[in-house]
Amino acid sequence: MNRNRALTPIYLLTGLAAILVALPFFVGNYALSVATLILYFAYTGQAWNVMMGFAGQLSLGHALYVGVGAYAAGALFFYYGIGPWAGLWLAIALCVALGLVIGFLAFRFGISGVYFALLTIAFAEFTRIGFDHFGWTGGPGGMFLRVAQRDTWDLANFRGPPLMYYYAMLFLTAGAFALCAWLLRSRAGYYWQAIREDEEAARALGINAFRWKLLAVAISAAMTAVAGVFFAFYYNNLFPEQIFHISRSIEIILGPVIGGVGTLFGPLLGAAVLTLLSDGISDALNALGLDIPGVKQVFYGLVLLCVVMFLPHGIWPPIARRLRL
Amino acid sequence: MPAADLVANVVVSGILTGLVYGLMALGLSVIFGVVRVVNFAHGEMMTIAMYMATVLFAALKLDPFLAMLPVAAAFFVFGYALQAGLINPFITRPEHSQFMLLVAVAIILVNAMLMVFGPDARNVQVDYQLESFELGPLLVDKARLFAAIAAVVAAAAFFAFFRYTLTGKAIRACADNYLGARIVGLNVKHLYALTFGLGAVCVAIAGCAMVLLVDVTPPLGPSYTLLAFVIVIVGGLGSMGGALLGGVLIGVSEALAGLFITPSAKSMFSFGLLILVLLLRPQGLLGKRA
Numbered sequence: 001m002n003r004n005r006a007l008t009p010i011y012l013l014t015g016l017a018a019i020l021v022a023l024p025f026f027v028g029n030y031a032l033s034v035a036t037l038i039l040y041f042a043y044t045g046q047a048w049n050v051m052m053g054f055a056g057q058l059s060l061g062h063a064l065y066v067g068v069g070a071y072a073a074g075a076l077f078f079y080y081g082i083g084p085w086a087g088l089w090l091a092i093a094l095c096v097a098l099g100l101v102i103g104f105l106a107f108r109f110g111i112s113g114v115y116f117a118l119l120t121i122a123f124a125e126f127t128r129i130g131f132d133h134f135g136w137t138g139g140p141g142g143m144f145l146r147v148a149q150r151d152t153w154d155l156a157n158f159r160g161p162p163l164m165y166y167y168a169m170l171f172l173t174a175g176a177f178a179l180c181a182w183l184l185r186s187r188a189g190y191y192w193q194a195i196r197e198d199e200e201a202a203r204a205l206g207i208n209a210f211r212w213k214l215l216a217v218a219i220s221a222a223m224t225a226v227a228g229v230f231f232a233f234y235y236n237n238l239f240p241e242q243i244f245h246i247s248r249s250i251e252i253i254l255g256p257v258i259g260g261v262g263t264l265f266g267p268l269l270g271a272a273v274l275t276l277l278s279d280g281i282s283d284a285l286n287a288l289g290l291d292i293p294g295v296k297q298v299f300y301g302l303v304l305l306c307v308v309m310f311l312p313h314g315i316w317p318p319i320a321r322r323l324r325l
Numbered sequence: 326m327p328a329a330d331l332v333a334n335v336v337v338s339g340i341l342t343g344l345v346y347g348l349m350a351l352g353l354s355v356i357f358g359v360v361r362v363v364n365f366a367h368g369e370m371m372t373i374a375m376y377m378a379t380v381l382f383a384a385l386k387l388d389p390f391l392a393m394l395p396v397a398a399a400f401f402v403f404g405y406a407l408q409a410g411l412i413n414p415f416i417t418r419p420e421h422s423q424f425m426l427l428v429a430v431a432i433i434l435v436n437a438m439l440m441v442f443g444p445d446a447r448n449v450q451v452d453y454q455l456e457s458f459e460l461g462p463l464l465v466d467k468a469r470l471f472a473a474i475a476a477v478v479a480a481a482a483f484f485a486f487f488r489y490t491l492t493g494k495a496i497r498a499c500a501d502n503y504l505g506a507r508i509v510g511l512n513v514k515h516l517y518a519l520t521f522g523l524g525a526v527c528v529a530i531a532g533c534a535m536v537l538l539v540d541v542t543p544p545l546g547p548s549y550t551l552l553a554f555v556i557v558i559v560g561g562l563g564s565m566g567g568a569l570l571g572g573v574l575i576g577v578s579e580a581l582a583g584l585f586i587t588p589s590a591k592s593m594f595s596f597g598l599l600i601l602v603l604l605l606r607p608q609g610l611l612g613k614r615a
Binding site for chain 2: 052058060105106109110111113114115117118119121122123125126129130132133140246247250253254257261292293294295296297298300301302304305308309312
């Protein structure tokens with residue numbers, strides 16, 4: 001019995017991976033773009049979850065890392081023709097440095113909870129307005145990457161058909177899942193959870209909370225930076241108003257909160273539910289001929305409200321109990 | 326370098342607008358100080374108050390200062406119901422859960438406004454908006470001055486309420502010691518709802534005053550939410566005087582940034598100020614250390 005119980009997640013993951021790998025052979029381009037979006041939110045949600053779900057540090061400014069990562073790799077490509085594989089490292093380095101600065105300042109000065117969350121918003125907004133006035137990256141007019149050959153897979157420049165982006169995102173999401181599963185069972189994971197549950201007690205046990213919290217921020221920022229690079233080369237246009245906006249940060253958070261904060265499957269499930277829901281509401285409203293601007297988001301907000309009210313721990317924990325995981 | 330009297334005019338205008346900001350932020354601060362929930366739908370509520378003022382003006386030719394009464398009454402009921410119905414069950418839940426609840430409320434409110442009023446800007450036009458008082462080198466807009474006076478009067482009424490009335494004292498008791506307040510028999514849930522209702526009244530009055538100064542569009546909601554955060558953190562989350570001081574500081578810094586640099590960079594200074602205050606004095610300028 002216990003053996004089976006331990007194996008259930010493995011079966012589940014294998015099945016899920018098989019379905020996701022095979023998906024492009026059965027669906028069209030539109031469904032593939034929706035699936036890519038789901039994976040993108042699952043990935044960024046997983047990254048955010050390292051900071052909040054594991055270490056208990058609520059960030060409401062993760063769009064900062066997406067934006068800085070996207071602009072770093074995008075600008076290298078735009079101005080110097082340097083491909084995303086080199087840009088990736090610059091993006092990660094910049095975001096880790098930023099995350100460490102924010103984390104260092106916040107944790108050194110004992111800022112936590114609501115205050116920490118508001119500090120992360122402040123840094124993201126500060127950067128957004130900064131990029132709006134930064135002519136080198138195009139300012140509010142945006143930066144546009146050249147869109148060249150779209151039919152063949154050009155992995156060196158990360159240019160290719162939608163299928164390539166789908167598999168890239170699938171690879172990233174699977175990698176993030178594996179990394180998080182490993183992290184949760186590592187020394188860092190246990191320290192983080194101890195800090196999340198009771199920081200005073202964790203410190204009394206000799207855990208250097210300051211250092212481990214910084215590690216969580218650094219890992220989370222690095223993972224999110226990679227999503228930013230993907231964003232730049234998938235959408236090819238970057239506007240500060242869009243990429244750094246607080247609603248982008250909220251989008252990143254919605255998946256794991258709805259799916260289940262601190263769980264491995266939560267970000268995946270939450271991203272899928274929310275993206276499909278948003279799409280389904282659009283379709284349903286179009287079918288009913290109700291395309292007044294705002295209607296869709298009102299429904300979306302209502303559903304969100306219901307989930308938050310009636311499933312306080314997210315969708316995944318009750319399912320996990322049902323599956324006896 | 327702009328002339329000194331221009332700078333003085335800009336500073337005065339910043340102070341007056343800042344007082345209206347301060348009243349809006351006072352609502353957020355009172356709600357956080359007592360209920361310990363950060364109202365992420367604050368700016369959206371502010372925008373709704375502004376829309377209500379434009380509607381009352383268009384339909385009944387009601388001056389925004391008179392519209393304060395019905396709008397405040399409606400907001401009190403709305404705030405009370407929101408706290409009693411939705412937020413009270415979330416009091417003991419973790420912060421991110423409360424945050425999501427209010428984000429959902431904010432999404433619903435801002436898009437409901439978009440549905441009802443559309444994306445175009447609306448405003449009210451009264452004759453005293455174009456008039457001003459001349460005080461030596463200073464030219465003070467009548468509308469801005471009246472709006473600031475309304476904000477100060479409302480804020481003073483709030484101070485008096487919390488200081489001198491029995492209900493106000495009971496609310497402060499809840500804020501000081503939740504358990505103790507329950508032990509002495511206070512109906513904490515009712516008092517929480519009352520607090521949220523009163524916070525909403527601040528927003529209603531600030532919104533009616535603000536509609537005289539700026540045009541209202543749905544996206545104004547989220548930006549006012551952020552503005553209110555900045556103000557209360559700078560002044561001290563939970564401190565009533567701090568909210569007004571923060572409002573004036575932000576109002577002046579926005580006005581000066583608009584004059585010396587570029588108007589679009591003005592909120593960068595507000596956020597820069599926020600970051601500095603959070604790092605150097607996280608409890609805010611007038612806040613007490615927790």
